[in-house]
Amino acid sequence: xxxxxxxxxxxxxxxxxxxxxxxxxxxxxxxxxxxxxxxxxxxxxxxxxxxxxxxxxxxxxxxxxxxxxxxxxxxxxxxxxxxxxxxxxxxxxxxxxxxxxxxxxxxxxxxxxxxxxxxxxxxxxxxxxxxxxxxxxxxxxxxxxxxxxxxxxxxxxxxxxxxxxxxxxxxxxxxxxxxxxxxxxxxxxxxxxxxxxxxxxxxxxxxxxxxxxxxxxxxxxxxxxxxxxxxxxxxxxxxxxxxxxxxxxxxxxxxxxxxxxxxxxxxxxxxxxxxxxxxxxxxxxxxxx
Numbered sequence: 552x553x554x555x556x557x558x559x560x561x562x563x564x565x566x567x568x569x570x571x572x573x574x575x576x577x578x579x580x581x582x583x584x585x586x587x588x589x590x591x592x593x594x595x596x597x598x599x600x601x602x603x604x605x606x607x608x609x610x611x612x613x614x615x616x617x618x619x620x621x622x623x624x625x626x627x628x629x630x631x632x633x634x635x636x637x638x639x640x641x642x643x644x645x646x647x648x649x650x651x652x653x654x655x656x657x658x659x660x661x662x663x664x665x666x667x668x669x670x671x672x673x674x675x676x677x678x679x680x681x682x683x684x685x686x687x688x689x690x691x692x693x694x695x696x697x698x699x700x701x702x703x704x705x706x707x708x709x710x711x712x713x714x715x716x717x718x719x720x721x722x723x724x725x726x727x728x729x730x731x732x733x734x735x736x737x738x739x740x741x742x743x744x745x746x747x748x749x750x751x752x753x754x755x756x757x758x759x760x761x762x763x764x765x766x767x768x769x770x771x772x773x774x775x776x777x778x779x780x781x782x783x784x785x786x787x788x789x790x791x792x793x794x795x796x797x798x799x800x801x802x803x804x805x806x807x808x809x810x811x812x813x814x815x816x817x818x819x820x821x822x823x824x825x826x827x828x829x830x831x832x833x834x835x836x837x838x839x840x
Contacts, residue, residue, distance in 0.1 A: 573704050576678050581623045588615050588667050590810040598795035606660035615668030622672035673821040689837045694764035707824045709757050710777040711816050714750035721745025735789040750778030780823040781816035788815035
């Protein structure tokens with residue numbers, strides 16, 4: 552069975568399941584994000600297994616899950632728990648006598664905590680943005696959105712997946728110039744541009760499906776921003792794998808590799824999309840913070 556066939560089968564089974572989780576929100580979506588978080592961290596530690604410095608992966612998992620739960624409760628608690636988690640981990644590392652070792656271990660541990668725990672938690676914040684009263688009222692009255700969190704997450708997932716698909720096929724057909732040969736030899740400039748264009752078209756289409764709650768300009772901004780951050784997220788994960796000397800982070804997702812391979816784009820997409828959504832409401836006269 553070809554890799555493309557595996558990808559199509561995975562999409563046929565996975566997309567409806569993900570759409571259902573996005574629609575349900577609440578605890579199901581929280582568990583979905585925490586699941587991605589935990590499996591990705593385990594795959595990450597498998598990748599760096601050969602390196603000299605190995606932070607405690609269980610502390611990273613616990614810290615990331617705590618941050619995710621904090622995001623589910625409210626954004627203020629998220630910020631508090633993130634800060635508290637970093638401080639506690641720093642204090643635990645201070646038990647070491649070698650200061651140089653402490654600094655290196657803290658840096659190595661802080662990256663996965665930010666990359667997995669902090670960044671992914673923004674997906675939870677985005678899904679629950681409708682829980683903010685002023686956002687909910689404006690969305691219902693002015694945008695016609697009963698559940699703005701669902702709309703923005705569907706938009707984000709659609710643009711991210713279609714950006715990847717558009718880049719893949721455009722690169723196969725037209726790809727000549729390498730985008731970043733030292734990190735991801737398969738990516739081309741042409742494929743990246745094609746992916747961005749498909750992301751913009753996807754944003755316009757889904758905006759239309761939801762009766763155009765966004766203006767044309769904002770839909771285009773979302774399409775470009777999500778597409779660009781998806782590419783950067785993919786390159787970041789590729790650099791991690793290259794550093795660990797592996798091709799895939801795992802094999803749990805047929806046609807894609809591991810969970811980290813499939814959802815790598817979202818680690819940067821979620822924070823970009825969340826803060827872009829905050830800006831959208833701000834320029835619409837709705838001050839969230």
